[in-house]
Amino acid sequence: MLFEDNCHFQKTGQCSLTLTENEVTELADLEKYNGKNSVNYCRNLYISLNESGQLEDIELTRYKCGHYAFTDGQHRACVSKLAKMDLNAHIDFEDSFCNKCLNPNIDAVLY
Numbered sequence: 001m002l003f004e005d006n007c008h009f010q011k012t013g014q015c016s017l018t019l020t021e022n023e024v025t026e027l028a029d030l031e032k033y034n035g036k037n038s039v040n041y042c043r044n045l046y047i048s049l050n051e052s053g054q055l056e057d058i059e060l061t062r063y064k065c066g067h068y069a070f071t072d073g074q075h076r077a078c079v080s081k082l083a084k085m086d087l088n089a090h091i092d093f094e095d096s097f098c099n100k101c102l103n104p105n106i107d108a109v110l111y
Contacts, residue, residue: 002074006036016042017082036075046079049087058089063098 002009008016016024016039027039035041058073070077071092080087099106 008037008039011037017046042075042079045075046083049085054087058087060089060091061094062091063094063096065097065101067098069098
């Protein structure tokens with residue numbers, strides 16, 4: 001799942017892929033941390049996907065209840081959706097219910 005600590009949109013309410021170059025420069029100058037929630041993380045990922053293509057499959061788990069969870073590649077999936085790119089995914093099947101179905105009180109986003 002994407003949270004404030006690993007997603008610029010979750011942190012600020014604005015996707016870094018939709019910002020102007022001036023907005024990106026201003027935000028990048030203010031940032032002290034250059035992690036997954038930085039303004040340039042997904043922008044650099046987009047550039048990498050365009051220049052080098054997909055290097056690794058997106059990893060998903062499909063649960064018995066029909067829900068999916070990302071194991072690896074949620075940022076790539078998000079970038080590819082916004083950029084209208086097709087990426088490969090590998091799906092493992094789990095013969096159990098997802099955490100949200102097992103415990104409806106937890107805060108989780110389901111796909």
